[in-house]
Amino acid sequence: MTDVLTSLTIAAPPERVWDVLTNFAAYPEWNTVISKARGELREGGELRFRIKIEATPEIGFSARIVRCEPGRELAWRGGAPLLPALAWGEHYFRLSPCEGGTLLTHGERFGGLLALLLRGPVHARVTRTYDGFNRALKARAE
Template sequence: MARTRHDRTDPEGADTTDRRMRSSLRHQVLTSIDIPAPPDRVWHHLTAFDAYPAWNPFITDASGVLRVGDRLQVRLHPPGGRPQSFRPRVTVVEPGAVLAWQGRIGGPWLFAGDHRFALTPIAEGTRLDHGETFTGLLVPLLRRSLDGPTRDGFEAMNRALADRAGADAS
């Protein structure tokens, strides 16, 4: 069969319009930092929510039980942005290794964020991979904010966590 200009199917048979739409409704913000402290020390500070107001410039308040399925109460203050509160559901708790939650605005079809902190032991201490995968209809409208203030907030939190956990390790 000859392909025409109007044929939206790529050679492997996937609908390219559908693939483009799905990719435009998904966006990742990924950050990483090496922290001069062991993973258990970093985990301690990452999960001590009551101390967040003293050191965390991005997640300025958090509370709740770190148990899969439970909801947290989280208040974010993106650099240059308005503070916002939400109640994400805990999706992964692997002490000393991974903490993840999912927050939503409306349903998952409108806007959802899968937030993840992963701690990996390295020779110098711990590598923190901190990121979020955003999905939903609002992603194209929020992409600039996600790549600006949201990424800046992740990086500010990473540096503050490194300073706090690194000071303990000295």
């Protein structure tokens, strides 16, 4: 397995950050990583989205929400459509109250063959992409 982990502090309460994070319809207004998202915001709900990782074409994914705790955590898991065990990822956003607002922890755990590919420059590109998402979320929430 391979992990990508990013974080930053947002000068807004977790409830505000949650509202921005889960307002999928507004993503095109501020989000350059996930250009389109829709789905049921509940554990077990299906989520479909389009994502653009640095230096790659935009691609479509579907995932299942595995954790949805309003104001605290949103996580989904997706994989290769025909053989999920070959490549999968569990993407998460954790919101924790902290001095000055909210600590956002944003990351993903990759498994299968995908994890083998996510090393060196590829890992760095994914990390920079997630950092960019974080900065855009911060700007929108503040």
